[in-house]
């Protein structure tokens with residue numbers, strides 16, 4: 001089955017397994033207790049922590065994928081990594097079985113047509129806070145993100161959530177083939193009966209709260225929940241929240257590629273706050289300078305775009321320049 005599978009099937013099938021291995025690495029670093037945190041931010045910027053778990057998880061993902069796919073263009077968040085022993089990776093049979101639903105376009109994708117965007121640990125600030133405050137509940141917000149872009153747009157994505165219940169879960173999607181690992185909420189306000197909007201916990205700013213206030217006034221946000229990680233916020237949108245709003249710069253392509261693929265496969269939409277597509281070519285600037293707006297399948301994305309004040313949209317390039 002593996003040998004007959006097309007390139008995209010084999011890449012996603014391997015990515016599902018390697019995301020789970022990376023999740024295991026994150027858990028073992030946490031269990032060891034010494035996170036060896038460094039701050040990647042430059043003077044005057046908000047703190048941008050990196051732990052030994054981020055470094056080891058990225059090494060594992062990049063090394064394993066390159067072993068199978070030597071020509072693959074992989075762009076990971078971390079510049080510095082920590083070596084971990086080589087592991088023989090398997091592949092997900094569920095992914096292999098999905099190939100029957102592929103379009104001819106998907107079947108024709110070759111190794112040098114794609115860019116893989118890797119966030120080895122999304123929610124690092126929450127990891128640091130969980131340790132500092134001895135609050136293990138925050139770890140639910142950690143995800144491993146592997147996004148696959150073809151012709152500059154997401155075509156498949158893997159979100160592994162290592163601390164979901166006891167053994168974690170992996171959510172993945174390939175364009176046109178549905179979402180696996182979660183059942184997306186389909187109705188208005190499910191499960192709370194109102195429109196809950198999620199936003200950043202650790203990167204709040206005037207422009208973020210300005211956008212949220214505007215959405216509240218228009219009846220598009222009944223309440224706001226502040227949680228960590230782009231991966232976790234999109235999972236919340238898949239499971240009943242109306243939208244994820246981040247009207248600021250600082251969130252990067254590796255934060256959004258995988259989650260956009262998964263959300264789009266569920267019928268939702270992710271764009272910048274002005275409604276423009278986010279591009280994922282290898283040469284693109286890493287920062288999502290137009291902010292991030294993700295909406296559930298059951299809300300109208302354009303209503304959210306239109307409700308965010310133009311003055312905030314216009315100010316984003318200046319915020320981006322400072323990041």
Ligand SMILES: Nc1ncnc2c1ncn2[C@@H]1O[C@H](COP(=O)(O)O)[C@@H](OP(=O)(O)O)[C@H]1O
Nearest residue numbers: 048121122123124200202203228229230250251
């Ligand atoms: N101003 C900023 N500087 C650096 N990273 C930022 C940022 N704003 C958002 N991010 C990154 O975007 C992701 C989601 O952020 P948030 O939880 O605030 O919504 C996090 O990814 P990582 O945890 O992978 O670094 C976070 O670091």
Ligand SMILES: [Mg+2]
Nearest residue numbers: 119122123255
């Ligand atoms: Mg991230």
Ligand SMILES: [Mg+2]
Nearest residue numbers: 077119121122
């Ligand atoms: Mg990260």
Ligand SMILES: [Mg+2]
Nearest residue numbers: 048049077124
């Ligand atoms: Mg980071």
